Amino acid sequence: MLTISRELHDQIVAHARADHPDEACGVLAGPAGSDRPERFIPMTNAERSPTFYRFDSAEQFRVWRDMDDNDEEPVVIYHSHTATQAYPSRTDISYASEPGAHYVLVSTRDEDQTEFRSYRIVDGEVTEEPVTVAE
Amino acid sequence: MAIEVRIPTILRTYTDGAKQVEGTGATLDELLADLDHKYGGLRDRLIDGSSLRRFVNVYLNDEDVRFLAGLETPVKDGDTVTVLPAVAGGAG
Numbered sequence: 057m058l059t060i061s062r063e064l065h066d067q068i069v070a071h072a073r074a075d076h077p078d079e080a081c082g083v084l085a086g087p088a089g090s091d092r093p094e095r096f097i098p099m100t101n102a103e104r105s106p107t108f109y110r111f112d113s114a115e116q117f118r119v120w121r122d123m124d125d126n127d128e129e130p131v132v133i134y135h136s137h138t139a140t141q142a143y144p145s146r147t148d149i150s151y152a153s154e155p156g157a158h159y160v161l162v163s164t165r166d167e168d169q170t171e172f173r174s175y176r177i178v179d180g181e182v183t184e185e186p187v188t189v190a191e
Numbered sequence: 192m193a194i195e196v197r198i199p200t201i202l203r204t205y206t207d208g209a210k211q212v213e214g215t216g217a218t219l220d221e222l223l224a225d226l227d228h229k230y231g232g233l234r235d236r237l238i239d240g241s242s243l244r245r246f247v248n249v250y251l252n253d254e255d256v257r258f259l260a261g262l263e264t265p266v267k268d269g270d271t272v273t274v275l276p277a278v279a280g281g282a283g
Contacts, residue, residue: 108281137282153276
C-alpha cells in the first residue's frame with residue numbers, strides 16, 4: 057500500500073505532463089524506515105526519450121548523498137510512460153534496484169486522464185499495490 | 192592502506208549486510224579484485240568481462256569513474272568509492 061499526500065501526487069502528475077512526450081522520472085524521499093514519502097525530487101531524464109529514462113549519474117550521486125546525510129531513503133521512485141499503460145515493462149523490472157521502494161508509474165497516453173499506479177518490484181517480481189491519496 | 196567502499200542495498204547480500212567495506216589497490220580494478228577475495232561474487236555484479244557494467248555507477252569521491260579512467264582510475268588511501276545501481280527503465 058502506498059500512502060501519498062495530494063500535494064506529492066499532483067506534483068508527480070504535473071511533472072509527467074510537463075515532460076510529455078518524454079518520460080519523466082524522479083524520487084520521493086522520506087525518513088529512513090518510515091515508508092512515508094515527504095520530499096519531491098524531480099530528476100533529469102538523461103535519456104530524454106519517449107520510451108526510456110535514466111537518472112543522470114552525477115545528479116543521482118548528489119541526491120543519494122543528500123538523502124544519506126538527512127537520514128532519508130528513496131521511498132518512491134516514479135517515472136512516466138507516454139504512450140503505453142502505467143505498468144512496469146520488462147526493462148523497468150530488470151533495472152529495479154531499490155527493493156524497499158514503491159515504484160510509481162504514471163501514464164500520460166491520454167490527454168484528459170493520467171493513470172497513477174504503484175508497485176513493489178523485488179527480485180524480478182512485480183506486485184501492484186493500492187494507492188491512498190491523503191487529502 | 193584503506194579505501195572505503197560504499198555498497199548499495201541491493202549488493203549488501205555479498206557483504207553480509209555491510210553498507211561500507213574497506214579494500215586496497217592502486218587502481219579501481221585492483222580494488223574490486225581485492226574486494227572479490229573477501230566478498231565473492233561482488234566483482235561480477237560490477238564488471239562484465241573487462242569493463243564496468245553499463246547500468247552500475249561507480250564514483251571515486253564524487254566523480255563518476257566513466258569520466259576519469261574507468262577501471263584504470265588510480266585510487267589511494269583515504270579515497271571513498273561509492274557504488275550506485277543506475278536508476279533506469281522505460282516503456283520500450
